[in-house]
Amino acid sequence: MDEITDLISRLSNDEDAVKKMAVFRLQSSIGDPSFAEVFIAQGGLAQLRNLALYSNGNTLAYALTSFSRLLELDKGWDYVTPELISRVVELIVTHPLVNILRGAMSILVAIVSHPHTSNTSRGSYNGPFGFRALKPAIAMHPQFLEMLVNRLSSADHALCANSLQLINSLMRNAITNDSDNEWPKFIKRLQDLGVIKAVFVLMQSSALQDLAHPLLEFQALTKVLLRRWREIKVDLETKEHRAALKGLHLLSLPDPKQESKSLGSQRRAPNPEKWRRLGFRTESPAWEFGEVGFLGMMDLTDFVRKNEDGFRKVVMEENAKPVEQRCPIANASLAITSILYHQFEVDKSDLDDPKIYQVLESRTNYDRAFKPLLLQWSRLHTAALLTFFRLWRDTKAESEDFDKVAELVRVMVYHTVGRSPRTRDVQEVEDEMLNMDLSHLRNLQMDILEQSYENAWGSHLGNVREDLKAEAMQFVKEQRIRCLLQGAWFPNPGNNKSISSKLDLRNVPWRYVKLSHNRRFLHYCDYDAETPYEPKLEELPEKLDLSSVSSVVSNVVPASVVSDHSSGTLTPTGSKLASTKITIHGYASSAGLKGNEIVLLTLHPQTHSTASEWLDGLLMLLGQQPITSETSKLINMVTTYGLKIRLLNVRYTDNYYNSPPEIPSREDVDEDYYYSLFV
Structure with a gap:
């Protein structure tokens, strides 16, 4: 108690050094509510206000900081007078020292924000609060708002934060407590002074850690403004x-x-x-x-x-x-x-x-x-x-x-x-x-659409995708087998010649291979050269019973090892024979399973597409999984497009799994009728 009494007496000492030391100690203690109550009870507020009004230099800076901390405790409002407000506004406009500006702005933030944050009594002070309390002082210093916005570009982050906090308080008060609907003019004034540009620069800067909270509040207030403008109905009477x-x-x-x-000169007929x-x-x-x-x-x-x-x-x-x-x-x-x-x-x-x-x-x-x-x-x-x-x-x-x-x-x-x-x-x-680009937008649209359905339906959509993948597998299997049914030419250098990309295709014989209609035999025949026509099935005397095939192996790139060479021509310019080979292993007869496995047929595809079609076609014909990258891509593409087509016909908000749609009546329909959710 005696210590506080001594401190208050020192605040009114005639020596500047004594006052400065006293108010320096005060700024670190005044934030304690119990200390503040005793300080006010013993009349210290009057001394503190006098220092805020009439002192200079560091003494003034410490006094402003102490007063602002007292207001943060919601105390000392009896001494917030128009004279004090005018003094603080004047300091912000005219004073260059950062430590004085920080305290001055903190006081104005407390005054402007008081109706917004305080739930306690204001004591005996009945004067104006909020932006109205600042209007007389700002009228005497019209450059106040401009100086405030200019402070946002200060190199001192704490000063930037205080300036933005004060701007936020003024904006919030104008929006929420303006009974005269003058807030749009005030907001426009701030925008004309460049507050948007200044805050935008701060938001993109590396100083966010020091300015995070006032910047976030400004962003939130921007949303409040947008909402207010949206809520105003357009009225031709206005x-x-x-x-x-x-x-x-x-x-x-x-x-x-x-x-x-x-x-203005004549009345025209309305358009x-x-x-x-x-x-x-x-x-x-x-x-x-x-x-x-x-x-x-x-x-x-x-x-x-x-x-x-x-x-x-x-x-x-x-x-x-x-x-x-x-x-x-x-x-x-x-x-x-x-x-x-x-x-x-x-x-x-x-x-x-x-x-x-x-x-x-x-x-x-x-x-x-x-x-x-x-x-x-x-x-x-x-x-x-x-x-x-x-x-x-x-x-x-x-x-x-x-x-x-x-x-x-x-x-x-x-x-x-x-x-x-x-x-x-x-x-x-x-x-x-x-x-x-429009095509890029279309792709983005489909990706976003699929993600929306994924989020809305989760595992249900996964089940649909799996079903579609199975359908895509059947579709691709049929396409690959149809390639075998159509037949193809393959270079046939013979078993005794090494396979080399340097071998000229014009000097090697050719083999034509075709799958039988019943899909049980591979028919083939060797020719000295390609014929100008596709040989018919009955013109191919050799045939291979697929039931005798034990395995199909190849050096074609599998789906798990996709490279830049997974498509295109395998033979270089000049029709040189490539080294890609498909080897069909099996037994001499379908019944002779006791003998050793032998090579039944060898194919040398000229392109990756042909290699993929015949290798995966044979594997799928034998009930095995395809392995080439081209076939894998084709299955995924068919699955993806099938899913997108179905999604385009169903709203992702439709929850058919928890509340199934009503099943249509079968009246007047034949036995081939069926109902599908997605078609």
Whole structure:
């Protein structure tokens, strides 16, 4: 007790060194609630406020820090006077020392945030709180907000954090406690001063560890703003909304200035397609903003104002087409707004998610928490809308295809925006959007679709895939066996000659091999050269009973050893014989299983395709599994496409396994009728 009394007396000492040492000790002790109560009870607050008002240098810095820590304990509000607020605002605008600026900003954060964070009594102080408390002081120092935004580029991370925290407090207070609906003007003022650009740079910097919490709060407040704008309904009775729509109409005309003059001089007959020509579905445009509200209006008008000539050109081009082929410009813009809204999960508040704070504990997880591209909403909207126009043109879409094109754009936004790392430049994202190939988008769409069904159905989809793989295996088996039924020519250098790629094919005999119709025998015949026609089965005197075959071996690359040479021609230019060989082993007769295994037939395929067809065809004919990479790829391709075709016909939200659909009636159908879920 005596120690606190002595400390308070030293705060009013005439010697500056004594006061500085006392307030230096005070800043480390005032954060203790019990110490703070005794300090206030003994009248120390008056001395502390005087130091904040009239001292300088380090003494002032320590006093501001002490006062801010006292306010954090929700104490000392009786001494928060307009004089003190004016002094603190003045310091932020005029003072260069970082340690003084930190304490000053902390005091303003406490004042602005007090209605938002405090549940206790304010004591006897009944003055204004929140942003209203700062208005008189800011009016005397109009450069306050500009200086505050400029502090975000300071090399001192703690000062950056304090500045951003104060900006956050001002934004939150303006949004939640503004009864006069002046918050849009305040937000626009901050944006005009460059706060978006400054915070975007900080989010992509390496200083996140020191700024993580205020940056996350700014990101959350950005979502709050987007939600507020979306919740505002477009109403033609509102002057601002009516003016925005009128501006869209005027900027769409070939000569808007001339049109404006004519509107003032004489009354024209109303255009029956005044709004539909801009891409609205009806002549009641306000109604069509229902899903995205004033946010959609802002995005559309922002695009038009920044791309006046381009917008006018698109309107003229689309209106020259038949009605069903026109790209609905306005509705495309609204669709993009909705896509971005859901991509960034604007309805989800980051500050309410406890997992976010766990993520912030590790620098490696920052990409999961911070989405700096959210701050580039307008640029992303413009790039996505221009891509919509391009896709509409490239796909030759018509009115009924609107949702399909919008879905392609949604996939593109997910791929380019949703999967971009935190440090990626927005210009790169825009370029990727504007240059993304349609075929690449289609592939991405199918991949995402399959993943969506995988997540929705899990093991059920795995069972479907296994069934499809079995069907694909049967399909490929039949295709391979049909290759054997068709027959093929093979070089036949003879058993006594070594197989060499240097051997000229024009100097070797040929063998023609063909599978019998009953699939039980391989018929073949040796020729001196290839004949100009395919020999018939009855022209092949030699035959091999497949029941006598014990094994088929080859040096063809198996599926487990895929290389760059797994397809294409095995023979080099000049028709030189390749070394690839298929050897059929077995016994002299189907009944003679007691003898030794011998080579029954040798084939020398000229291409990998032929080798794959005949090797796997023989194996599958004998009831064995295929082994070549080409056959494996073909089976996977058939399985994948079969699955995608089925997925396109069933919504992934349909849960048929827990609640099966009603079985159709068999009335008036024959015995061949069947019902399949996926067909």
